[in-house]
Amino acid sequence: MEFRFTEEQEMIRDTAASFLAEVSTSEAVRAAMATEPGYDPALWQRVCSEMFWQAIHIPEEFGGMGLGYVELVAMLEQMGRRLFCSPFYATVCLGVNALLVAGSEEQQAQYLPRIVEGTTATLAWAGAAGYRGAASVELQCEAEGDGYLLDGRCRYVPDGHSAELLVVAARAPGSAGDQGISLLVMPADTTGIERRWLPTMDQTRKQAEVVFDRVRVPASALLGPAGEGGAALNRILDLATVAIAADQVGGAQQSLDITVEYLKERVQFGRVIASYQAVKHKCADMMLKAEAARSALYYAACIADEALHGSALGEELPEAASIAKAYCSEAYFFNAGNGIQLHGGVGFTAEYDIQLYFKRARSTEVFLGDSAWHRERIAGQLLDGEAVA
């Protein structure tokens, strides 16, 4: 058992930290989030060509770096700390994961090298009712001729308005839950697809609605067997859940760090307010949350690695992902919310960054299922069906 970063993993983390400190400053974040695409295309090009981050866990045979989920999570944590605005999450944690889990070798060979070259991607799956795993798919899919016909809409699609490649989850008419689900891949400019940017409270993570008006795709678009993609979709979503928890851990840590930094400068009643016990105890609770969240995240990252390599420990992925997401969501919200309180009046201004973390805490909390949803998933496993032990 060696439950800590290797030297190489530490190097990846530190490299990401220093690059992001330079490019994802408060000014850069505010400039990017004010635009409709939500990121700086020149910076994304730099990330793809100089840092090669988009290729991190793409296998070497497809031109990637062939690293694991722990390395990916180490990097995502740093992106969360810096509120990094980029198509990275949608492309790598949704698009690449979908192709790795559901794509045939041929499909992987077709699409993954394009992502290595800088093509952006995303996953469109949830309908208007929100996030409930594979059950949230509302878009309809029917066989037509030698292809498929898609009709309906997906909502809350991360970077859905700007991604170049779409992986789509759709269901057979009359099906429900995890049943009848198909996964398909297509260019975002396929005829009949209309994409609409949805302005969001958290401006650092962009979302879109994607409308399919009787869209025809060829049979080759299908990832895996038709109507049997529910389990694959759930696996993709669990992997994506671990990845967003990494963003949350980074955000929870940075919320604490910038708050403590402020408390050490601000003087009231003749003392820096960091010396007051009422303030210190709240910060200690914030550190506890950040550290416990980090432990949950790293465990889930190890399990995600095992799952991607098909080992037995990987069977724990749904539980590990739900544990991480339930805890990290609340840790981020706790830290950012208390961060505003501890900043006092300036915490409520647009000028100070703590408000940006508070908003990202909320948007990542609801994304992929809130804490209550993930806890209920665990409760079902503990309390329903056959008793264990």
Place this chain on the structure above:
Amino acid sequence: MKLSFSAADERFREEVASWLKDNLCGEFEPVRGRGGPGDEHMFVEERKAWERRLYQGGWTCIGWPEAYGGRGASIEQQVIFNEEYARAGGPGRIGHIGETLTGPTLIAFGTEEQKQRFLPGILEGREFWCQGYSEPSAGSDLANVKTKARFDEAAGGWRISGQKVWTSLAHESDYCFVIARTDPASVGHKGLGFFLVAMDQPGVEVRPIEQLTGTSEFNEVFFDEALCAAEDIVGAPGDGWKVAMGLLGFERGVSTLGQQMLFQNELNEIVRVARENGAARNPVLRQRIAEAHIGLRIMRFNSMRMLSGADGSLQKEAMIYKLYWSSWHRNLGKLAMDVLGAESEILEAAPYQLSRLQSMYLFTRSDTIYGGTNQIQRNIIAERALGMPREPRG
């Protein structure tokens, strides 16, 4: 990062499990699962006999160096031992203060003569220890101890006088390690000594404290000119604080995963009750049971990080450990009562015989107090890990 244990460690796990299966039976059947927190006063003689059985199998003090009779077991092996021990229902270790506190302290700070005299008794399960730290006016503020040690030329040793409190198992112990003031004019952490004091002598009186559980694991210990031989001070007079602080460092670590196995047993019991009495269908309780499960899993992941060594020099995950587990366990106690519902009030028998879950519920109120209250833990975290300034002292 790697989650799995090595093949050699897995073989070690099998060895531990099979020894426990072959030995924790027969005469030791009644002590299975007994003597844990809130139950430490039960089956004392049987548990002392169990320590000697452990010694015969080579399972006491496994983390000590081989030179002192231990196995020099790796952290992984110690973790595995504690896990398997708890899984098998091993009784609360009545020798744990000697094994985890006195022994490592003597190995680190003691003279060779002290090691030769005291370590074998601990190793062999013959001599038992208690801890003389807290006093009525020195709880969280440990440096405020008032107990005095005066060198008595005529008797050729130290005379100890004062009152210790919250001393668990004092009435069952052969020795107590005591911090006492060697310099009567000193204050705070200066001028203290660390003494190894025999309990069976005229100047030592033990009075049990009746707790809100109706039981008495804890005691007051009164020292009235009790004698401690000149060679039984650890370190020099005045070094007591350094020795005592070094000892606190030994308290954390490998026992944590065994402790978590006991917590898991409690949570399993709550889940069993919930499934039986219908609480498992209450959506609010479902959320709380899941939250408890999540919290315990994360406690384990956190320990794994802690035991795998620092991933930053501060080991922040180690600093949150006490605050984390004590808060979690206290919530578990409340959850147990809420799952039991109306039945939670009904005792097993008069005058005050608590069920296991009732006892756990009441006992968890002490978890957030002993070994450094949650408030002190938060001060330590804020000051040492976050670098926030100390509050001016009055």
